[in-house]
Amino acid sequence: MSVKENLYHIQDRIAAACARVGRSQHDVNIVAVSKTVGADKILEAIDAGVEMIGENRVQEAWAKFQEIGPSVQWHLVGHLQTNKVKQALQFFNVIQSVDSLHLASEISKRAVMLGCSVEVLVEVNTSGEESKFGQRPELVVDFVAQIAQLKNISVTGLMTIGAFLPDPEEVRPCFVKLRKLLERINTQKIENVKMRHLSMGMTNDFEVAVEEGATLVRIGRAIFGERVS
Numbered sequence: 001m002s003v004k005e006n007l008y009h010i011q012d013r014i015a016a017a018c019a020r021v022g023r024s025q026h027d028v029n030i031v032a033v034s035k036t037v038g039a040d041k042i043l044e045a046i047d048a049g050v051e052m053i054g055e056n057r058v059q060e061a062w063a064k065f066q067e068i069g070p071s072v073q074w075h076l077v078g079h080l081q082t083n084k085v086k087q088a089l090q091f092f093n094v095i096q097s098v099d100s101l102h103l104a105s106e107i108s109k110r111a112v113m114l115g116c117s118v119e120v121l122v123e124v125n126t127s128g129e130e131s132k133f134g135q136r137p138e139l140v141v142d143f144v145a146q147i148a149q150l151k152n153i154s155v156t157g158l159m160t161i162g163a164f165l166p167d168p169e170e171v172r173p174c175f176v177k178l179r180k181l182l183e184r185i186n187t188q189k190i191e192n193v194k195m196r197h198l199s200m201g202m203t204n205d206f207e208v209a210v211e212e213g214a215t216l217v218r219i220g221r222a223i224f225g226e227r228v229s
């Protein structure tokens with residue numbers, strides 16, 4: 001199937017998941033995760049209506065940005081090292097993977113120097129898997145309050161990578177945890193904080209994530225096919 005057909009099929013599945021829980025499908029955006037995928041395929045996705053591109057490596061994304069440009073929103077979904085922050089801020093609109101004060105401070109400092117401002121999401125390790133990046137859930141509320149005070153950063157939501165489990169139903173508790181954290185943060189009425197994004201759900205589990213309130217689903221393989229490298 002073509003990228004376009006894949007996307008239409010995913011949109012139908014998102015619409016069905018929304019219908020099951022009484023959400024509007026317009027509240028769910030697809031972030032097309034295009035790591036390892038060439039600019040030609042990404043342009044096909046954009047042609048089919050994709051408005052957000054997700055990449056996990058700054059260097060690789062930069063090369064594609066040269067071809068594609070700023071007509072779409074660029075989301076960094078992979079781990080960011082502080083020595084790449086400066087380059088990341090040249091073109092990423094949203095950094096979804098902020099999980100330490102050290103990193104958030106560096107982003108803020110660089111954004112001030114560049115005279116730009118950047119939207120960030122806090123990555124949360126909802127599965128407890130040691131190998132995963134992300135803040136521990138019990139620390140997230142305080143963490144959000146801290147980074148909300150930093151200049152030139154706006155923190156608009158939470159992101160998680162669910163547990164690597166074959167049955168998406170088993171990943172549901174991760175998504176529930178993220179949604180409840182967002183609700184808790186919003187009821188605390190922290191200054192400068194109005195969280196609206198839940199970035200959760202990938203090829204294997206996005207329908208469950210949508211049922212649990214995802215506003216951003218990060219989908220790679222279901223759009224572009226299996227990754228070769």
Ligand SMILES: *Cc1c(COP(=O)(O)O)cnc(C)c1O
Pocket residue numbers: 033035056077078161202203204218219220221222
């Ligand atoms: C690769 C990746 C995705 C997309 O995964 P698929 O299984 O291809 O849909 C989503 N989020 C992050 C952080 C990724 O690295």
